[in-house]
Amino acid sequence: MKPFNRRRFLATTLRAMTLAPFLGVRPALAEDTFRPLRTVAVEHGLSFGFAIDPAQLDTNPIYRDFVARQAGIVVPENALKWAQVHPAPDRYTFAPVDRIVAFAQANHQRMRGHTLCWHRALPDWVTHTVTPANAKEVLTQHIAAVVGRYRGKIASWDVVNEAIQLDDGQAGGLRDAFWHRMLGPGYIDLAYDAAHRADPDASLCYNDYGLESDSPAGTRKRAAVLALLRTMKQRGVPVHALGVQSHLRAADPHSFGPGLATFLRQVHDLGLSVYITELDVDDSHVTGDLHQRDAIVAGTYKRYLDLVLGTGTVSTVLTWGVWDTVHRTGATPSMGPSAQRALVFAPQGVIKPASWVVEHSLAWRAS
Numbered sequence: 592m593k594p595f596n597r598r599r600f601l602a603t604t605l606r607a608m609t610l611a612p613f614l615g616v617r618p619a620l621a622e623d624t625f626r627p628l629r630t631v632a633v634e635h636g637l638s639f640g641f642a643i644d645p646a647q648l649d650t651n652p653i654y655r656d657f658v659a660r661q662a663g664i665v666v667p668e669n670a671l672k673w674a675q676v677h678p679a680p681d682r683y684t685f686a687p688v689d690r691i692v693a694f695a696q697a698n699h700q701r702m703r704g705h706t707l708c709w710h711r712a713l714p715d716w717v718t719h720t721v722t723p724a725n726a727k728e729v730l731t732q733h734i735a736a737v738v739g740r741y742r743g744k745i746a747s748w749d750v751v752n753e754a755i756q757l758d759d760g761q762a763g764g765l766r767d768a769f770w771h772r773m774l775g776p777g778y779i780d781l782a783y784d785a786a787h788r789a790d791p792d793a794s795l796c797y798n799d800y801g802l803e804s805d806s807p808a809g810t811r812k813r814a815a816v817l818a819l820l821r822t823m824k825q826r827g828v829p830v831h832a833l834g835v836q837s838h839l840r841a842a843d844p845h846s847f848g849p850g851l852a853t854f855l856r857q858v859h860d861l862g863l864s865v866y867i868t869e870l871d872v873d874d875s876h877v878t879g880d881l882h883q884r885d886a887i888v889a890g891t892y893k894r895y896l897d898l899v900l901g902t903g904t905v906s907t908v909l910t911w912g913v914w915d916t917v918h919r920t921g922a923t924p925s926m927g928p929s930a931q932r933a934l935v936f937a938p939q940g941v942i943k944p945a946s947w948v949v950e951h952s953l954a955w956r957a958s
């Protein structure tokens with residue numbers, strides 16, 4: 592028999608209070624029967640993991656143990672963005688990423704890189720000193736340095752992030768982004784070619800949001816992304832996967848729809864893998880107590896995962912964070928309350944209804 596452990600006893604009791612109303616089972620049984628999502632995913636040909644924060648890994652042993660137990664793949668939420676990793680022309684801040692790489696290797700986890708070429712998270716030195724004349728050199732050198740350092744260690748990269756914005760009125764629906772202004776539409780091929788040269792074995796991903804909804808805007812964005820990927824493939828650009836960010840809104844019938852399944856099959860037919868890269872469920876607009884929020888958020892996870900995993904095109908699912916904190920997700924309106932229960936686990940890794948439904952969806956996905 593295990594010796595009495597006060598921390599374990601408290602954690603179990605906390606889980607009991609969280610779970611009992613939903614599950615109608617003895618809490619100790621619930622805790623003991625919850626299998627790590629990384630294990631469940633692998634058994635069904637999938638990877639499951641989280642976007643993580645190196646500062647939490649360094650300072651919070653509960654976080655560290657939990658990420659090790661639950662995640663088969665990790666991605667730094669911010670540490671590889673240009674402003675963080677390359678804050679001055681001649682200075683790279685690799686140490687936090689190196690620590691994640693070491694952690695992932697020690698725990699037999701794969702790792703993704705996010706992101707090499709984005710219109711946001713650019714440091715001032717880039718926006719102030721890059722010109723059309725030197726942009727190609729600056730962009731390709733950045734990609735060569737970052738991807739090259741992690742060659743063979745980071746298995747897949749979000750090379751270009753969020754390049755489509757139809758409202759900007761550019762040809763091909765391209766965003767009026769910094770790199771587009773400097774280099775024209777050719778910046779995209781340039782970025783993928785540079786990443787491929789730096790690590791020929793890495794899976795190179797195009798990552799975007801707003802693809803989930805069957806709304807007119809969502810449908811138009813899917814068409815633009817599909818056209819972008821198709822023409823890239825035709826030009827022989829090394830693009831291997833689409834990342835569907837998946838910042839959802841709880842119980843919102845317009846958040847995603849069945850047209851997404853058709854779109855994912857079309858992407859797959861181009862020869863691309865599909866990753867769900869930044870999954871979370873904004874509950875900022877949900878009223879009711881914690882239990883009601885959790886039930887609504889869980890229902891949204893279930894419907895979404897059953898839809899996308901049911902296509903048989905998805906290889907990987909990552910949530911954008913490890914456990915709930917009060918924060919703004921990618922789908923939280925800029926004004927108003929923050930999300931509270933957007934992730935798959937409650938604070939400190941406590942199991943909540945979304946944890947169970949995600950386990951169920953991963954285990955029952957169509958093969």
Ligand code: G3I
Nearest residue numbers: 668669672675705711712752800836838869911920921922
């Ligand atoms: O690094 C500074 C830190 O030094 C300072 O103390 C702190 C004070 O506020 O700010 C820190 O930077 C913030 C950074 O997050 C790290 O916490 C930035 O201000 C803040 O803008 C940044 O927000 C991130 C945002 O992308 C912009 O890079 C979010 O955490 C991150 O979740 C979000 O992630 C994006 C994906 O990359 C792309 N898809 C949408 C998704 C959600 O918005």
